[in-house]
Amino acid sequence: MIELLGLEEKTYTLNLGPQHPSTHGVLRVLLEMDGEFITQAEPVIGYGHRGHEHMAENRNYAQFLPNLGRVDYLHALAYNQCYCMAVEKLLGLTVPERGEYIRVITNELNRISSHLLWFGAYLLDLGAFTPIMYCFDDREHILDLLDRITGSRLTYCFYRFGGVPMDIDDDFVAGCRAFAKRLRSRWSDYDNLVTKNVIFINRARDVGLITRDQCVKYGITGPTLRGSGISYDLRKSEPYSAYPEFNFEIPIGTRGDIFDRYLVRLAEMEQSLRIIEQACDKLPNGPIMAEKVPKRIKPAVGEVYQGVETARGEFGMYVVSQGDVKPYRIKLRTPSFANLSLFPELAVDTLVADLVAILGSIDVVIPEIDR
Amino acid sequence: MLKDNLQKALASLGLEKVAEGDYAKTGYHLEVTAEPTQMVDVAQAMLDAGCFLESFTAVDMVEAFDLVYHFASFDELCRTAVHVPLGKKKGMYTISQIYPGADWYEREVFDLFGIHFFNHPNLKRLLLPEDADFHPLLKDFGAGQGND
Amino acid sequence: MEQVAQLMGSAGARMIVGLIGVITLVSVNALFLILVERKVSGHMQRRPGPMEVGPHGVLQSLADALKLMGKELITPEEVDKPIYWLAPIVVFLPVLLSFLVIPFSQTMIIRDMNVGIVLILAFSTLAVLAILMAGWSSNNKYSVFGAIRSVAQNVAYEIPLLITIMSIIIMVGSFKLSDIVAAQSRYWFILVQPLAFILFIICATAETNRAPFDLPEAESELVAGFHTEYSGMRFALFFLAEYTNMFIVSAVATVLFLGGWQGPFLPGVVWFLIKVYAIIFLLMWFRWTFPRVRFDQLVTFAWKILIPLAFVNLLITAFVLKLR
Numbered sequence: 001m002i003e004l005l006g007l008e009e010k011t012y013t014l015n016l017g018p019q020h021p022s023t024h025g026v027l028r029v030l031l032e033m034d035g036e037f038i039t040q041a042e043p044v045i046g047y048g049h050r051g052h053e054h055m056a057e058n059r060n061y062a063q064f065l066p067n068l069g070r071v072d073y074l075h076a077l078a079y080n081q082c083y084c085m086a087v088e089k090l091l092g093l094t095v096p097e098r099g100e101y102i103r104v105i106t107n108e109l110n111r112i113s114s115h116l117l118w119f120g121a122y123l124l125d126l127g128a129f130t131p132i133m134y135c136f137d138d139r140e141h142i143l144d145l146l147d148r149i150t151g152s153r154l155t156y157c158f159y160r161f162g163g164v165p166m167d168i169d170d171d172f173v174a175g176c177r178a179f180a181k182r183l184r185s186r187w188s189d190y191d192n193l194v195t196k197n198v199i200f201i202n203r204a205r206d207v208g209l210i211t212r213d214q215c216v217k218y219g220i221t222g223p224t225l226r227g228s229g230i231s232y233d234l235r236k237s238e239p240y241s242a243y244p245e246f247n248f249e250i251p252i253g254t255r256g257d258i259f260d261r262y263l264v265r266l267a268e269m270e271q272s273l274r275i276i277e278q279a280c281d282k283l284p285n286g287p288i289m290a291e292k293v294p295k296r297i298k299p300a301v302g303e304v305y306q307g308v309e310t311a312r313g314e315f316g317m318y319v320v321s322q323g324d325v326k327p328y329r330i331k332l333r334t335p336s337f338a339n340l341s342l343f344p345e346l347a348v349d350t351l352v353a354d355l356v357a358i359l360g361s362i363d364v365v366i367p368e369i370d371r
Numbered sequence: 372m373l374k375d376n377l378q379k380a381l382a383s384l385g386l387e388k389v390a391e392g393d394y395a396k397t398g399y400h401l402e403v404t405a406e407p408t409q410m411v412d413v414a415q416a417m418l419d420a421g422c423f424l425e426s427f428t429a430v431d432m433v434e435a436f437d438l439v440y441h442f443a444s445f446d447e448l449c450r451t452a453v454h455v456p457l458g459k460k461k462g463m464y465t466i467s468q469i470y471p472g473a474d475w476y477e478r479e480v481f482d483l484f485g486i487h488f489f490n491h492p493n494l495k496r497l498l499l500p501e502d503a504d505f506h507p508l509l510k511d512f513g514a515g516q517g518n519d
Numbered sequence: 520m521e522q523v524a525q526l527m528g529s530a531g532a533r534m535i536v537g538l539i540g541v542i543t544l545v546s547v548n549a550l551f552l553i554l555v556e557r558k559v560s561g562h563m564q565r566r567p568g569p570m571e572v573g574p575h576g577v578l579q580s581l582a583d584a585l586k587l588m589g590k591e592l593i594t595p596e597e598v599d600k601p602i603y604w605l606a607p608i609v610v611f612l613p614v615l616l617s618f619l620v621i622p623f624s625q626t627m628i629i630r631d632m633n634v635g636i637v638l639i640l641a642f643s644t645l646a647v648l649a650i651l652m653a654g655w656s657s658n659n660k661y662s663v664f665g666a667i668r669s670v671a672q673n674v675a676y677e678i679p680l681l682i683t684i685m686s687i688i689i690m691v692g693s694f695k696l697s698d699i700v701a702a703q704s705r706y707w708f709i710l711v712q713p714l715a716f717i718l719f720i721i722c723a724t725a726e727t728n729r730a731p732f733d734l735p736e737a738e739s740e741l742v743a744g745f746h747t748e749y750s751g752m753r754f755a756l757f758f759l760a761e762y763t764n765m766f767i768v769s770a771v772a773t774v775l776f777l778g779g780w781q782g783p784f785l786p787g788v789v790w791f792l793i794k795v796y797a798i799i800f801l802l803m804w805f806r807w808t809f810p811r812v813r814f815d816q817l818v819t820f821a822w823k824i825l826i827p828l829a830f831v832n833l834l835i836t837a838f839v840l841k842l843r
Binding site: 045046049051053054057089215216217218219220225230232237238302303304305306307314316318320328329331333337338341342345370371 | 395396397398399418421422423424425426428430431439441443445446448450452470471472474475483496497498499500507508
């Protein structure tokens with residue numbers, strides 16, 4: 001009929017971003033659309049490229065430490081930890097037990113604050129204006145706790161090669177326990193407001209399905225992967241730091257849709273609380289820094305790959321040392337980079353509303369993609 | 372054991388080096404060196420064994436490039452590092468037909484080092500503006516160079 | 520001739536007084552509702568809302584209004600100027616005109632027309648035209664998107680609205696709003712038509728583009744939907760129209776289901792306003808609780824669930840009336 005009238009059906013191009021309320025950072029997605037359906041989605045990145053890897057080659061090892069907090073500002077401590085562990089491997093340092101425990105406690109607190117922010121921001125994308133306020137309220141307590149020992153609220157630079165610089169006191173431990181109790185009392189609120197909300201379920205069930213094959217081909221990690229039923233979490237698969245000493249589970253989903261990824265992140269927060277409580281209970285006494293940390297960090301010639309599990313997935317650092325005070329090459333393998341590269345495949349034949357929902361459920365932080 | 376299976380599969384490809392890595396020092400279980408022409412077969416072998424592409428990058432070793440691929444597995448802990456030395460004016464073969472995730476990694480290497488990938492579906496710059504005329508991670512690129 | 524003059528005199532004077540009253544009410548209502556919305560949303564989100572301007576922030580809306588009036592009227596270059604200028608006016612006028620037939624109390628009704636309820640429904644449809652004008656003339660793909668969604672949404676939800684209202688009409692036997700109020704002197708219709716009330720509230724939320732049906736202005740997807748390109752006073756007019764629309768649909772709900780201005784002790788107009796604002800509070804509550812419905816789900820919901828339910832309600836009502 002349309003051909004008879006001499007009209008042709010064409011697709012049109014719509015630009016989502018770079019300034020847009022729900023692309024989490026400066027992301028531009030070039031959409032080809034047929035009415036409300038997407039035929040093609042191409043992310044255009046690089047608006048936040050600051051050249052971290054180049055900076056790494058022009059600073060000595062210690063000077064690069066603050067950069068890590070700016071790569072992913074939401075879970076900065078994990079990035080700190082990865083770098084410290086990589087350099088400690090190159091130097092042959094061992095972090096004392098208390099230092100490892102402090103690293104774990106602060107890391108897990110940071111993970112919870114990252115997931116809480118994701119939760120609030122994601123529901124804001126879906127149009128629910130209230131959960132983000134609840135989440136930020138809870139998050140303030142974490143930020144207060146971490147502020148006391150690290151001195152920062154967001155872009156932490158707390159760990160050092162060989163341990164941590166500040167010890168935690170009984171007030172901090174008591175604060176952690178009080179926070180755990182408070183957050184546990186809030187789960188029912190979140191459940192009633194969001195998890196059991198039929199509008200949310202209708203938008204999240206069976207939308208944005210990710211298969212195991214896609215995960216292998218794109219290198220997907222983190223809750224995005226675990227929502228599809230694959231139990232790969234570096235804290236258990238490649239244990240590091242003090243994690244082997246704690247009892248915790250790795251929540252996984254069954255179907256690989258948005259709702260499973262959402263449930264995985266909620267469950268991970270609970271598991272992080274368990275880790276924090278166990279660490280607070282078993283906290284050993286002792287030094288917090290390794291004994292013989294050289295004044296000039298000059299690792300031997302060699303290379304190392306170190307991975308950690310962050311809130312978004314596996315963050316890996318590939319450090320190449322040529323025996324100099326400055327690294328020869330540092331590659332930051334960020335989880336959002338791999339996870340976002342799957343997005344064009346997920347976006348085909350979806351509606352714009354679903355596009356936003358899928359993008360949010362992958363939990364990308366653009367600065368860590370652009371570096 | 373994944374490591375043994377991988378060693379067997381890779382040994383049959385006639386690569387320059389397939390050796391066990393020192394996990395405590397480097398984080399690798401297997402260290403492999405391959406020629407650029409052999410990389411596609413290596414990638415296929417890794418995919419058949421169920422490994423995922425963890426990372427891909429390049430290092431400018433002044434006389435040549437060193438392309439470094441990291442593979443790991445969801446089911447069993449086994450990290451494989453594949454080093455591919457590449458001459459300075461040479462191009463590389465893409466593995467994005469096997470691992471679609473390599474698409475962006477290769478674009479990034481092209482963007483930051485200028486290495487060309489044959490048969491890449493979409494070899495455009497990824498992080499820098501499309502009209503930039505420099506490759507910042509090369510060792511002879513100093514700070515303050517390049518167009519604005 | 521003098522009969523015409525006489526007729527003009529009383530009805531004309533009524534019109535003028537009514538018009539002044541309505542404009543005052545609309546302005547005050549909008550100011551009041553903006554503040555209420557911000558305070559209610561604040562307290563639902565565990566924060567106090569505006570607190571700075573005036574005691575507990577009561578003068579906040581006034582400050583906002585003054586600010587909006589003082590803003591520069593930016594007209595983007597490529598817009599379709601006549602339609603762009605007209606759209607805010609066209610969105611506002613029908614809503615104003617709907618006030619003609621609302622019975623605030625037994626005597627406070629500007630013009631008690633025989634086709635009262637039909638007038639309101641007809642005028643509310645005009646709002647869709649205004650949104651389409653705004654979206655199209657803005658020369659912005661996001662705006663067009665928002666406008667298209669709004670048209671589809673409004674059309675889809677008007678039908679169950681009409682059918683639901685029909686159930687009440689056949690109980691009363693008249694379109695006149697004062698008759699409908701009078702028919703509830705013994706019991707309110709919400710008691711005998713609970714399903715109709717629920718359907719009406721859902722459709723009313725959709726008609727006024729409020730969450731969870733606020734796709735036309737979905738911030739996180741379309742920046743600001745059909746009013747992306749409007750700023751300053753023109754944006755204020757859209758805003759004003761939305762709150763006034765909320766008032767109208769709540770007023771209609773009060774008249775149809777909650778007995779209008781009837782109630783003991785207090786004067787009719789006070790009861791009317793209490794009931795209207797109670798329903799407005801309900802609409803606000805929805806906004807701060809639910810996420811947004813996806814577009815195809817929204818349309819499916821209207822066509823496949825609400826319309827059959829509305830029909831069933833109508834049939835049952837007709838059946839029961841026939842049996843009486």
